[in-house]
Amino acid sequence: MAIQHPLLYPLASAAQISQTPSRADGVPDWLEEDLRAEGCRLIQSAGILLGTPQVVMATAQVLFQRFWYVTSMREFSILEVAMGALYLASKLEEHIARMRDIINTFDLLLSRLRYTLSHPSMPLDGFQYTPMSYYSDEYYAYKDELIIGEMQLLKRLAFNVQVQLPYNTMVNYLNVLGLGRIEDIAQMAWSFLNDALQTPVYAVYPFPTIACASIHLAARQARVVLPEPPEHEPWWELFDTDFEDIEQVCVWVLRLYSKQDEKEREEVFRLLLGGRKEVKKWLEDNSAKNDVAMEHLNQH
Incomplete structure (x- = not known):
């Protein structure tokens, strides 16, 4: 048995690992795992475009992963938690990124993802991005999501945001x-x-x-x-x-290196873009399908 290390940072408990809040709400293992991974890739891609140090991107991804051991994907979207994690990590590591730059970068990445899903056979060369207006409703919606994401990270992690990287x-x-x-x-x-x-x-x-x-x-x-x-x-x-x-x-x-089913991958991207509303709808639809299937089995 290994000696327990004195830690200055939290790790998920056995109960949290065996039954995450998302799984308790009906999100299957494969979907939660894929959404976690895509959220981290989003953080990494945004960090690279912003020119943030690797320590900021890594810290943000660790905080992002911890969050889903205390909160369900039914309550908050991948996007708002990812943006909030990157913004919070930039403060913790003293390489503060501007809120506006984070918002524009995430919007660029999501716009590119929408283009890829809408034009699966088209190269990305045809993708064109127009930054949103600083005074647009869309920008303020993003800003609200970022602020909520950062606040909820601090609140639900009980301000224990210490990260030690290996x-x-x-x-x-x-x-x-x-x-x-x-x-x-x-x-x-x-x-x-x-x-x-x-x-x-x-x-x-x-x-x-x-x-x-x-x-x-x-x-x-x-x-x-x-x-x-x-x-x-x-x-x-x-x-x-x-x-x-x-x-x-x-x-x-x-x-991570195993080949992902194409339909599942598209489903993950759709839920990522749709946020918690789309996740709720997916859970309701699948719950209804399961009820119908159970009823059919009982009849036979």
Whole structure:
């Protein structure tokens, strides 16, 4: 059993992990997982366009993931929480992004997504974006959503918005294992840490476990043999981590690379664009379909 790390930041409880608020409201596992991932990709894309440091984008994604362990997607939209998370993270990391720039960037990304869904066979070269007016109703609607998102993040996370990222820890662990000078392995592990932000693992596992998982994945990809039992002491025990937890993190990350069903992907994008109203409608429609199916089964 791994030694418990003294944490200055919250992790989801076993009860929250087994039954998230969204799942309690009827959102299936696959849909919640995909909406979480798309929300994080939205944050990352917006951050890149805004030129914000990686630490801001990573912090925003961790806060975004934590939020859905205390709140249902039936109550708030992916968009408002994503915008609020990026704005809040820019303050926490002292690289403050202007509210107007965040709003215009998210509007650009959503407009591009709408174009892609409406013109699936057309290249993005045909997409043209016109920024909204600073005085338009649409702009103020976005502004309200951003402010609500930031306020609800602070409120529902009880102002516990401390985030500790595993990047430096991962580099230190590589050096301890004598892998720091192996070409490309640090870069691969770094990339796995970035990809893991699209999953809930940062809200579930302590950062040393995530750092070890990225090393495990990078070593496998680079075909580097790490010391393993019974010939050697388990390398992960050097860092007070549990191999079962490392494997679970790896499963989350590797799941990102599996091919997504095209219809499911379109459904996720539609719900992302439609916000909580569209999610509520989807839940009501599926509940009605399930009731009809159950009634049909009972009759037979």
